[in-house]
Amino acid sequence: xxxxxxxxxxxxxxxxxxxxxxxxxxxxxxxxxxxxxxxxxxxxxxxxxxxxxxxxxxxxxxxxxxxxxxxxxxxxxxxxxxxxxxxxxxxxxxxxxxxxxxxxxxxxxxxxxxxxxxxxxxxxxxxxxxxxxxxxxxxxxxxxxxxxxxxxxxxxxxxxxxxxxxxxxxxxxxxxxxxxxxxxxxxxxxxxxxxxxxxxxxxxxxxxxxxxxxxxxxxxxxxxxxxxxxxxxxxxxxxxxxxxxxxxxxxxxxxxxxxxxxxxxxxxxxxxxxxxxxxxxxxxxxxxxx
Amino acid sequence: xxxxxxxxxxxxxxxxxxxxxxxxxxxxxxxxxxxxxxxxxxxxxxxxxxxxxxxxxxxxxxxxxxxxxxxxxxxxxxxxxxxxxxxxxxxxxxxxxxxxxxxxxxxxxxxxxxxxxxxxxxxxxxxxxxxxxxxxxxxxxxxxxxxxxxxxxxxxxxxxxxxxxxxxxxxxxxxxxxxxxxxxxxxxxxxxxxxxxxxxxxxxxxxxxxxxxxxxxxxxxxxxxxxxxxxxxxxxxxxxxxxxxxxxxxxxxxx
Amino acid sequence: xxxxxxxxxxxxxxxxxxxxxxxxxxxxxxxxxxxxxxxxxxxxxxxxxxxxxxxxxxxxxxxxxxxxxxxxxxxxxxxxxxxxxxxxxxxxxxxxxxxxxxxxxxxxxxxxxxxxxxxxxxxxxxxxxxxxxxxxxxxxxxxxxxxxxxxxxxxxxxxxxxxxxxxxxxxxxxxxxxxxxxxxxxxxxxxxxxxxxxxxxxxxxxxxxxxxxxxxxxxxxxxxxxxxxxxxxxxxxxxxxxxxxxxxxxxxxxxxxxxxxxxxxxxxxxxxxxxxxxxxxxxxxxxxxxxxxxxxxxxxxxxxxxxxxxxxxxxxxxxxxxxxxxxxxxxxxxxxxxxxxxxxxxxxxxxxxxxxxxxxxxxxxxxxx
Numbered sequence: 001x002x003x004x005x006x007x008x009x010x011x012x013x014x015x016x017x018x019x020x021x022x023x024x025x026x027x028x029x030x031x032x033x034x035x036x037x038x039x040x041x042x043x044x045x046x047x048x049x050x051x052x053x054x055x056x057x058x059x060x061x062x063x064x065x066x067x068x069x070x071x072x073x074x075x076x077x078x079x080x081x082x083x084x085x086x087x088x089x090x091x092x093x094x095x096x097x098x099x100x101x102x103x104x105x106x107x108x109x110x111x112x113x114x115x116x117x118x119x120x121x122x123x124x125x126x127x128x129x130x131x132x133x134x135x136x137x138x139x140x141x142x143x144x145x146x147x148x149x150x151x152x153x154x155x156x157x158x159x160x161x162x163x164x165x166x167x168x169x170x171x172x173x174x175x176x177x178x179x180x181x182x183x184x185x186x187x188x189x190x191x192x193x194x195x196x197x198x199x200x201x202x203x204x205x206x207x208x209x210x211x212x213x214x215x216x217x218x219x220x221x222x223x224x225x226x227x228x229x230x231x232x233x234x235x236x237x238x239x240x241x242x243x244x245x246x247x248x249x250x251x252x253x254x255x256x257x258x259x260x261x262x263x264x265x266x267x268x269x270x271x272x273x274x275x276x277x278x279x280x281x282x283x284x285x286x287x288x289x290x
Numbered sequence: 291x292x293x294x295x296x297x298x299x300x301x302x303x304x305x306x307x308x309x310x311x312x313x314x315x316x317x318x319x320x321x322x323x324x325x326x327x328x329x330x331x332x333x334x335x336x337x338x339x340x341x342x343x344x345x346x347x348x349x350x351x352x353x354x355x356x357x358x359x360x361x362x363x364x365x366x367x368x369x370x371x372x373x374x375x376x377x378x379x380x381x382x383x384x385x386x387x388x389x390x391x392x393x394x395x396x397x398x399x400x401x402x403x404x405x406x407x408x409x410x411x412x413x414x415x416x417x418x419x420x421x422x423x424x425x426x427x428x429x430x431x432x433x434x435x436x437x438x439x440x441x442x443x444x445x446x447x448x449x450x451x452x453x454x455x456x457x458x459x460x461x462x463x464x465x466x467x468x469x470x471x472x473x474x475x476x477x478x479x480x481x482x483x484x485x486x487x488x489x490x491x492x493x494x495x496x497x498x499x500x501x502x503x504x505x506x507x508x509x510x511x512x513x514x515x516x517x518x519x520x521x522x523x524x525x526x527x528x529x530x531x532x533x534x535x536x537x538x539x540x541x542x543x544x545x
Numbered sequence: 546x547x548x549x550x551x552x553x554x555x556x557x558x559x560x561x562x563x564x565x566x567x568x569x570x571x572x573x574x575x576x577x578x579x580x581x582x583x584x585x586x587x588x589x590x591x592x593x594x595x596x597x598x599x600x601x602x603x604x605x606x607x608x609x610x611x612x613x614x615x616x617x618x619x620x621x622x623x624x625x626x627x628x629x630x631x632x633x634x635x636x637x638x639x640x641x642x643x644x645x646x647x648x649x650x651x652x653x654x655x656x657x658x659x660x661x662x663x664x665x666x667x668x669x670x671x672x673x674x675x676x677x678x679x680x681x682x683x684x685x686x687x688x689x690x691x692x693x694x695x696x697x698x699x700x701x702x703x704x705x706x707x708x709x710x711x712x713x714x715x716x717x718x719x720x721x722x723x724x725x726x727x728x729x730x731x732x733x734x735x736x737x738x739x740x741x742x743x744x745x746x747x748x749x750x751x752x753x754x755x756x757x758x759x760x761x762x763x764x765x766x767x768x769x770x771x772x773x774x775x776x777x778x779x780x781x782x783x784x785x786x787x788x789x790x791x792x793x794x795x796x797x798x799x800x801x802x803x804x805x806x807x808x809x810x811x812x813x814x815x816x817x818x819x820x821x822x823x824x825x826x827x828x829x830x831x832x833x834x835x836x837x838x839x840x841x842x843x844x845x846x847x848x849x850x851x852x853x854x855x856x857x858x859x860x861x862x863x864x865x866x867x868x869x870x871x872x873x874x875x876x877x878x879x880x881x882x883x884x885x886x887x888x889x890x891x892x893x894x895x896x897x898x899x900x901x902x903x904x905x906x907x908x909x910x911x912x913x914x
Binding site for chain 1: 710827869875881
Binding site for chain 3: 363366381383393396397
């Protein structure tokens with residue numbers, strides 16, 4: 001029982017981690033909590049589903065289609081909802097983000113309908129047992145995809161030109177611009193990357209629970225934010241760690257405490273973390289200068 | 291009367307000594323200036339003597355009592371009013387409202403009084419307004435009182451900020467670079483203004499870069515460099531002090 | 546997928562209409578605000594007097610139109626809710642996104658007390674206010690140290706936790722089934738069960754809320770709150786205890802939302818957890834933002850517009866929330882101060898807002914945290 005919950009938790013946690021990375025990347029660059037990120041995750045799931053059912057794509061193709069489409073959404077959101085007010089007070093941008101989130105949820109409802117749609121059985125699901133761990137094919141696929149995507153992302157951020165530009169921009173945007181970095185492009189690419197990772201997470205969840213619906217991104221979006229906060233917002237390894245912690249504690253909590261309160265566990269963790277160490281486990285504290 | 295007295299203040303951040311063994315005092319009615327090159331430890335010293343930071347060693351006494359590390363609002367309530375280097379006015383308030391808000395810590399109306407407009411609350415409100423109008427008059431801002439404070443020209447905004455600090459009824463007024471970003475004629479106005487405030491009996495501590503302003507207003511100047519107090523005295527003494535000259539101009543600067 | 550084009554077409558049309566009407570309405574309000582600030586005291590008093598008479602006579606004018614009367618009651622209820630959020634968001638500048646939670650606490654307190662313990666409505670009403678206030682205090686103390694978006698997410702979390710408790714603690718709250726049969730209030734032996742009676746009840750609450758909003762705003766505490774909202778560091782340096790004031794505003798907002806909840810439960814006679822979900826908080830928030838954060842007439846107008854709009858737009862009801870989303874984004878871009886901004890009635894040059902879209906190549910500026 002414990003081992004089973006642990007592997008459930010790790011599968012769930014790697015999905016949170018993927019979503020949280022998107023949050024953290026955008027935050028790292030423009031200090032904005034992209035509240036619409038959870039809904040990008042939902043859009044990714046719907047696009048993947050559409051790719052499979054309507055356009056008869058192969059699973060992998062549909063998955064990539066979902067990621068690319070969500071990346072496009074990410075760029076559009078940045079362009080239409082955030083960039084016109086970028087110099088306004090933070091609260092305005094955040095409200096704009098909330099507006100975007102509400103819009104996306106209801107836009108999806110209008111296009112795909114409010115009902116929950118079944119995700120087809122695309123992967124033969126077997127159960128493997130190894131050293132007491134019980135894991136299903138799907139769980140392994142989720143873990144494998146997450147590891148693959150995070151590896152690619154780490155490579156991009158650490159070893160490519162655009163990755164270097166991203167790291168520069170996140171440390172000091174003005175200085176980066178003075179050094180000849182096209183920071184606008186960096187911002188949009190960050191949105192695109194973060195959104196495609198979120199979309200991947202959404203598609204994986206769709207497969208895992210075999211269900212896709214317009215509000216599916218709301219709670220996971222909040223949880224991914226919490227995961228990012230736990231790890232220290234702005235830090236990619238922190239988001240990974242936070243995601244796994246969230247997934248495992250949620251699975252164990254749901255199993256041993258009460259399944260009705262599984263969503264509450266995340267918020268309780270958030271409140272505890274914010275009270276004890278607001279900068280997160282791997283983050284740095286920032287204070288305003290007078 | 292001694293307003294503030296600091297004995298052997300040292301403040302270290304890790305291994306870095308930001309302020310090293312500095313003695314300081316300011317008496318009632320004085321204008322004292324704290325100067326020093328960039329990174330001399332002025333701001334740190336300022337934060338220590340106002341209780342925002344705690345000194346690593348040494349002791350600060352304000353009005354004869356030991357100053358503990360406190361929150362900014364408690365310090366203001368004790369009687370230290372301040373302005374900011376980069377002006378921080380309340381953007382949605384008029385000039386008058388900005389100044390009235392300075393009276394917050396000297397008044398007591400609670401929620402009940404506010405909602406039911408008790409006679410006591412009404413009287414207090416009237417006093418707040420009178421006090422603010424008085425200050426507006428004193429700082430020659432009366433005709434600007436109903437304009438949004440942040441829509442005023444720079445020089446006026448500084449004055450509003452000083453009026454707001456005076457509204458907290460400070461025993462010690464701290465001006466943090468009051469002439470920053472001003473042109474020559476505005477600086478001249480500021481010099482006159484600081485003198486005028488002092489004549490009213492306020493004790494003033496000024497942190498400033500501008501030598502002309504400092505020389506024109508101060509009774510006494512304290513010079514910090516690399517966290518140490520390198521000189522203290524009247525403007526004339528400071529002008530002649532070789533240590534000060536070399537700190538500002540580098541060695542050999544004074545031919 | 547075929548309807549993708551229809552949806553996009555419709556959304557474009559609605560957005561355009563919305564855009565134009567916001568522009569037009571805002572122009573109108575600017576004009577009226579200017580006129581009003583120039584008008585003399587007598588004209589103002591006369592205008593106020595006439596509107597007061599109209600509002601009091603309202604139930605008699607529309608006595609034969611229960612639909613209009615019921616809608617008016619809902620409008621007033623949302624005015625109270627929006628004003629209660631305005632204490633937190635408008636006065637203290639704190640983005641609380643779980644406001645429906647306090648509304649729920651008030652509604653459930655009244656429901657449980659009147660149904661289970663047969664307590665009189667008035668006692669339950671007072672208890673609702675007190676308990677909602679306690680919840681506000683309990684939540685406010687730890688969270689109000691947080692800044693902007695962190696606070697928003699934590700308050701969403703609180704709202705969700707409360708909703709989960711309402712759903713799962715079935716022995717106490719009857720879970721998703723809700724609590725039916727909440728009685729009408731009695732006053733001097735008479736039962737208030739007509740729309741007219743409820744209208745005056747909620748009108749009294751609305752007038753009370755407007756009254757304390759103004760009194761608070763124009764007091765020492767109000768100035769302290771606005772100072773905290775404008776610049777917390779400067780406010781602290783003026784001797785203002787910002788934590789205390791933020792908690793005060795939070796508790797006050799919670800108390801009023803609790804009263805609104807209490808009214809809601811006796812008006813509808815039934816409560817369930819779905820009445821108080823996240824979207825409810827968002828609707829209240831949108832009202833405040835649309836009308837003008839911190840501006841009392843603005844918030845009243847915003848609440849009125851957004852509670853009448855869905856009634857007027859029955860045909861496109863499915864588009865309602867999508868339009869709310871666009872509305873929030875659009876307001877932030879074209880008129881962040883709201884339809885009636887808080888400084889509309891103040892002299893001097895208007896603040897520079899965010900319109901300067903031209904002449905900068907770099908839209909993305911670095912921001913401090």
